[in-house]
Amino acid sequence: MTSLVVYYSLEGSTRLIAENVAKVLEADLLELKPVKEEIKPNSFMKFLWGGRQVFLKKMPELAPFDKDLEKYDHIVIGTPVWSFTYTPPIRTFFSKAGLKNKEIALFCCHDGSKGKTLENMEKALSGNKIIAKSDYANVFKDREDKAEKAREWAATLK
Numbered sequence: 001m002t003s004l005v006v007y008y009s010l011e012g013s014t015r016l017i018a019e020n021v022a023k024v025l026e027a028d029l030l031e032l033k034p035v036k037e038e039i040k041p042n043s044f045m046k047f048l049w050g051g052r053q054v055f056l057k058k059m060p061e062l063a064p065f066d067k068d069l070e071k072y073d074h075i076v077i078g079t080p081v082w083s084f085t086y087t088p089p090i091r092t093f094f095s096k097a098g099l100k101n102k103e104i105a106l107f108c109c110h111d112g113s114k115g116k117t118l119e120n121m122e123k124a125l126s127g128n129k130i131i132a133k134s135d136y137a138n139v140f141k142d143r144e145d146k147a148e149k150a151r152e153w154a155a156t157l158k
C-alpha cells in the first residue's frame, strides 16, 4: 500500500508532524509551496496577511509537484490552523487535486484554537472517506513530545 502525506507549513510545525507520520507509514511526502510566499514567518504582520487570505478565500498558486495523486488510495493531509480554519495553499490543493474515493486522514497544528479546521477540511473533501483526525497544539514548545504523538497516531493508520 502506497500512502502520501501532503502538507503546507509556514513555520515548520506541520512539517515536523508530516515527516514523522510519513516515516511510520513509509509514505511519500508532498510539501505544498506557494509560488509566491506573501507571508514572512516570525513577523507580527503574518497574522494580518494570513487572516486576510483566509477571509478572502484566496487560492495562491502552488509550485508544480511531481506526485501523481492517482497512484495513492491513502492520503494524509496536514495544515496549520489560520483564523480557525485550514490554510489557503490547502484550499488551492483541494480545488486542483479533485480527490475522490480516497481514504484520507487529517491533521492540523495550532496554538490552542483549532476552531472547525478539521470539520471544514472534511466538508471540502466530500466524496472521500475520512478515516481519522488528529491535532497538535504548540508543537514548537514541545517538539519531541508532539513528534512522538504523531508517530503513535500514524501507527493507528497502518
Ligand SMILES: Cc1cc2nc3c(=O)[nH]c(=O)nc-3n(C[C@H](O)[C@H](O)[C@H](O)COP(=O)(O)O)c2cc1C
Binding pocket: 008, 009, 010, 011, 012, 013, 014, 015, 046, 047, 048, 049, 050, 051, 079, 080, 081, 082, 083, 084, 085, 109, 110, 111, 112, 113, 114, 115, 138, 139
Ligand atoms: C496567519 C496565521 C493565523 C493563525 N491563526 C491561528 C488560529 O486561529 N488558531 C490557532 O490556534 N493558531 C493560529 N495560528 C498559529 C498556527 O496555527 C500555529 O503556530 C501552527 O503550529 C503553525 O504551523 P506551521 O509551523 O506548520 O506553519 C495562526 C498562525 C498564522 C501565521
